[in-house]
Amino acid sequence: MIKKLFLLLIIGWATIGLSWAQGVSTGGSYFVELYNGERIYARKLQFKSPVFKQNFFLLDDSLRYAPETVKYFQNQEGYFARVNAGRRFSDFAQREQAGRISTYFVYRMDYNSFSPGIGIGMGRYGMGGYGMGGYGMGGYGYPSQRRVYYFSKEQGPLEPLTYKNLRVALSDNPGSMESLQDYKRGQNIQTGMYIAGAGFIIAGMQQQFRGTSSGSSISPLLLVGAGITLLPQIIKLVKKDKLSEAIDLYNYDPR
Structure with a gap:
């Protein structure tokens, strides 16, 4: 009888210990994911940059991980992925x-x-x-x-x-490719407008220096050139960006 009670007590403690350990490893909403695929969860995640020492990730004020071993992480600011090799x-x-x-x-x-x-x-x-x-x-x-x-x-x-990289990545979606074509066409038009605006500005400056602006303090060509140069930027403020549209179409397409 005593042996059975002792055995039940051991099993109970083991079950409680296992549950507690699982709660520590998966109870946190933040994590770091290492290059070997291991994901370590935590309730608190910080990036430390001590003076004269190497940077490190600190989880729950106890676990440390070198930045170069981390591929992804999530903290209170959001989800992050490595873009460059390094420790910063x-x-x-x-x-x-x-x-x-x-x-x-x-x-x-x-x-x-x-x-x-x-x-x-x-x-x-x-x-x-x-x-x-x-x-x-x-x-x-x-x-x-x-x-x-x-x-x-x-x-x-x-x-x-970039446009070039997206053309490769989105090539299997006709709708996205159409948006990218519109983007490229718009970029060519904008380039032409910038060149035209610069031409008017140069002509206006020459007119200004020659003093042939018909008594006006500012050459009209300068104003026309400035307006043409600013027009593409104004259009961008009111028109949906075609690169983001191409991405949205690709993400919306069910496969």
């Missing part, structure tokens, strides 16, 4: 949109030296494929912050979000 937090990109084509971004700092003006956004994924206009002042040496975009197809490696 900036070597991971934050996911913005999840789907068959998932989009990610990282922040990059630009330092514009003595170029007056304020940075203007260039659409969701920016001119030439990726990147956004700066948040801060765009001139006189002030730094500006922009987003650089990447994408991943079906949990594959991250690639720069």
Whole structure:
């Protein structure tokens, strides 16, 4: 009888211990996923950058993992995937949109030296494929912050979000390819408008310097050139970006 009670007591303690261990490993909402496929959950996840020491991920104030061993992680800010080899937090990109084509971004700092003006956004994924206009002042040496975009197809490696890369990734979806063609056509039109605007501005400056502007303080050609140059940016503010449209169509298509 005593042996049976002792055996039941041992089994009970083992069951409680196993349940507690499982709660620790899977009870947290945050995690790091290593290159070997192992995923470690935690209730608290921090990225530490101590002075004169190597960076590391700290889970529940006890477990440490070197950044170079981590492929993905999720913390209170969102889901992140590695985009560059290294030990820095900036070597991971934050996911913005999840789907068959998932989009990610990282922040990059630009330092514009003595170029007056304020940075203007260039659409969701920016001119030439990726990147956004700066948040801060765009001139006189002030730094500006922009987003650089990447994408991943079906949990594959991250690639720069460009027209060229998307043409390959979305080639099996006719609707997405049509949106990409519209994007390319729009880019060609914008390039032509920028060239035309620059031509008017140069002609206006020459007219201004020659003093043949009919008594006007500012040459009309300068105003026309500035208007033509700004027009593509204004259109982008009111028109859906074709790159994001191509991605949305691909993610919507059930397969």
